[in-house]
Amino acid sequence: MAPKTVKATKSKSETKVCCGTARDIPLSQRDADELASVFAALSDPVRLRLLSIISSAPDGEVCACDLVTPIGKSQPTVSHHLKILFEAGLVEREKRGVWVWYRAVPERLDSLASRLH
Amino acid sequence: MAPKTVKATKSKSETKVCCGTARDIPLSQRDADELASVFAALSDPVRLRLLSIISSAPDGEVCACDLVTPIGKSQPTVSHHLKILFEAGLVEREKRGVWVWYRAVPERLDSLASRLH
DNA sequence: TTAGCATATCGATACTCGTCGATATCGTTT
DNA sequence: AAACGATATCGACGAGTATCGATATGCTAA
Numbered sequence: 001m002a003p004k005t006v007k008a009t010k011s012k013s014e015t016k017v018c019c020g021t022a023r024d025i026p027l028s029q030r031d032a033d034e035l036a037s038v039f040a041a042l043s044d045p046v047r048l049r050l051l052s053i054i055s056s057a058p059d060g061e062v063c064a065c066d067l068v069t070p071i072g073k074s075q076p077t078v079s080h081h082l083k084i085l086f087e088a089g090l091v092e093r094e095k096r097g098v099w100v101w102y103r104a105v106p107e108r109l110d111s112l113a114s115r116l117h
Numbered sequence: 118m119a120p121k122t123v124k125a126t127k128s129k130s131e132t133k134v135c136c137g138t139a140r141d142i143p144l145s146q147r148d149a150d151e152l153a154s155v156f157a158a159l160s161d162p163v164r165l166r167l168l169s170i171i172s173s174a175p176d177g178e179v180c181a182c183d184l185v186t187p188i189g190k191s192q193p194t195v196s197h198h199l200k201i202l203f204e205a206g207l208v209e210r211e212k213r214g215v216w217v218w219y220r221a222v223p224e225r226l227d228s229l230a231s232r233l234h
Numbered sequence: 235t236t237a238g239c240a241t242a243t244c245g246a247t248a249c250t251c252g253t254c255g256a257t258a259t260c261g262t263t264t
Numbered sequence: 265a266a267a268c269g270a271t272a273t274c275g276a277c278g279a280g281t282a283t284c285g286a287t288a289t290g291c292t293a294a
Contacts, residue, residue: 029166032163032166035159036159036164036165039156043157045153046282048153048156052149056143073283077284097292116230117226191254193271193274214270
């Protein structure tokens with residue numbers, strides 16, 4: 001197994017992860033799942049470019065109809081990716097008439113960045 | 118299509134993404150691909166917990182043999198995830214005898230955090 | 235009401251990925 | 265040399281996902 005120097009600090013499996021005991025595992029299962037889901041939303045180049053376009057919009061918002069062409073994917077595909085960004089809390093949307101406007105949620109990225117230490 | 122207010126700032130598809138022209142698309146295809154690959158490495162709860170354990174190690178490094186039990190997955194699975202973290206530049210490894218020691222690369226996370234604005 | 239457009243959903247397909255048992259590789263020990 | 269233990273790789277399987285054509289939903293205009 002491990003060398004003998006710091007045998008005492010050996011991390012141990014802790015199935016009891018409920019209340020406040022599990023301090024030997026830095027990141028809980030739940031936190032890991034939640035964090036991973038946000039990273040998963042950012043793990044696609046199409047979504048990163050969508051987020052980039054939306055974030056850098058002069059008016060702070062972009063019509064969905066103006067996202068299909070620059071991305072170069074089909075309308076259902078772009079709609080699919082926008083939904084994933086929305087469900088991850090990375091963008092918010094507002095329907096105005098026939099159009100849907102998307103805005104970035106920078107606080108979401110800020111909180112993400114802060115959790116990277 | 119889009120409303121008429123800011124028709125001039127409408128982002129346009131730019132297939133010529135080589136030298137320095139494409140400035141209407143904030144994030145290039147290449148940058149998006151590269152960023153997405155790092156996020157993909159962080160998009161799994163097992164890898165996040167591995168990274169967390171390694172990062173918070175008192176000695177700054179953890180033996181791979183001490184990672185299998187707390188993660189609760191098989192040894193090939195843990196080895197697989199460690200490889201992905203390594204190839205993403207998030208951890209570095211050093212073989213000492215029979216054991217392999219893993220260290221975190223915090224600068225990698227720092228540069229990631231800085232790219233989230 | 236009907237026609238037309240913007241957006242979302244559905245169904246299908248191809249591909250990627252997480253997982254594990256079995257096995258290979260490699261250093262250590264006897 | 266032979267046996268053993270730690271780690272990586274392989275092969276396979278099941279689950280998830282990116283993509284798109286077709287279709288549904290919903291708003292607007294005639």
